[in-house]
Amino acid sequence: MNASRDLVAPVTGAAGRFLAGVGLFLRGIGLYLRSPGLMLLGVVPALISGAFFLTAFGALVYFVDDLAALITPFADDWSAAWRGLVQVVAGLALLGLGGLLTVVAFTAVTLIIGDPFYEKISERVEDGLGGTPNAVEVPFWSSLRHSIADSLRLVGLSVAFGVPLFAAGFIPVVGQTVVPALAATIGGWLLAVELIGSPFYRRGLRLPDRRAALRADRPTALGFGVAVFVSFLIPLGAVLLMPAAVAGAALLARRVLGQPITAGTGAGQDGKVTERREAQ
Template identity: 70%
Template sequence: MDTRTVTAPAVGRVGQFLSGIGLLFRGFAVYARQPRLVLLGLVPALITGALFVAAFATLVVFVDDLAALVTPFADGWSAGARGTVRVIAGLAFLGLGGLIGVLTFVAVTLVVGDPFYEAISERVEDRFGGVPNAVDVPFWRSLRRSAADSIRLVAKSVLIGVPLFVAGFIPVFGQFVVPVIGALVGGWFLALELVGAPFYRRGLRLPDRRRALRAVRPTAVGFGAAVFVVFLIPLGAVLFMPAAVSGAALLARRSLGDPIEEA
């Protein structure tokens, strides 16, 4: 795949969405060409990835009990009807768990691996012309800002995830439409999380990220949705986290009008 073609400025929302997907592939290509970045990026993702895999596995083990807990009204139904509604409830729990789990994984991994991912993001930007007048933010201040902004984003995603969880009980719509909406919503929040380092480097905060990404929303959602789907694949979150950070640096540059062709 020619990632330069895929990530070229696109006309139309669909084209911009596909362009955003292409940024993840391009981020992977840039990251994979630098072996040191590979090692830097995998360490924190492996640490947090193991914890979140264990947490999701626990959810899978207890999902039947949770489904029964939220559907007491079905206790007196026939076995077939009761089983159907509880399967739907279980899928809704897994969907909500996947949405919150991916967003929380990214937030925690970015905090745990802040020095690693800051280095990856900075090296990617250097390849494309760097950041004129970059702001030197002390490590601990950057870490506090990153943690605070991530908590805000995860909290907001939970508030949005609850209505999606409820909608998951609607037959057909809940099993086919809600997952797509969840991936798009999750993609938007992932994009906001992942571009944190490039924006901090410019002295910009979370409100600035929102404004900049809104201007290229289809591209941002396309990028974030691609990351979201890849992270649902077993080991995908660990292997693609550094690529997502690299692609996010390119997304940030595009949203701010900086070049994404190598200098």
């Protein structure tokens, strides 16, 4: 990992690396739009998963007023104005928690449902950059089992972080400014960890390896993840842009592993870059 870390040593500050991460997602969108086959491969699983999660979130929106009143019984005896204000804040906190859990869970479930499709997209991106260094043969059922286990851990983490954020949502001003930013940051990090699973599995690497690699270039990982998270909050954004996120994640994985993300950059058999590119 030290060698890889040296290969991707940043030449700009944290803000520049964050924007570079956003750029990886935009590059993924570009690859996606230029490849109609990728669009067809990736949209079908996202449609199946998206129909369920959009319905679930729609139900939350529909019943949010009732749920807000249910979780704020302490305000029943307050004046109508104060009771209404508290319930509005509670409703916003519920929607924020629901949005975080929906985006992370949608990504996890969609990747599981469409594993063969998204594996193909990720492989195609890497093949265009010289292939996957140190690739290992991973049996489908073994890969699926590990993917489900890792996804459940990440969804569990989103719940663990989401509950305190929900409680903090009741704090005036902070709950409506700082908390959404924190939710996007945490959600973005979890999405980045989730989405690079496929290229890491191809290299025989697991969840701890993903976390370690992303921590070595955290601003870039966050830039990519936050961009995906925000785009997934747009109506139908998660369904339409899921394949682009997978394509961008293949680029992110190569970057944090010190492998070329620009066609034509040399790489040895051990997967180490022999020429540092400005893009990295």
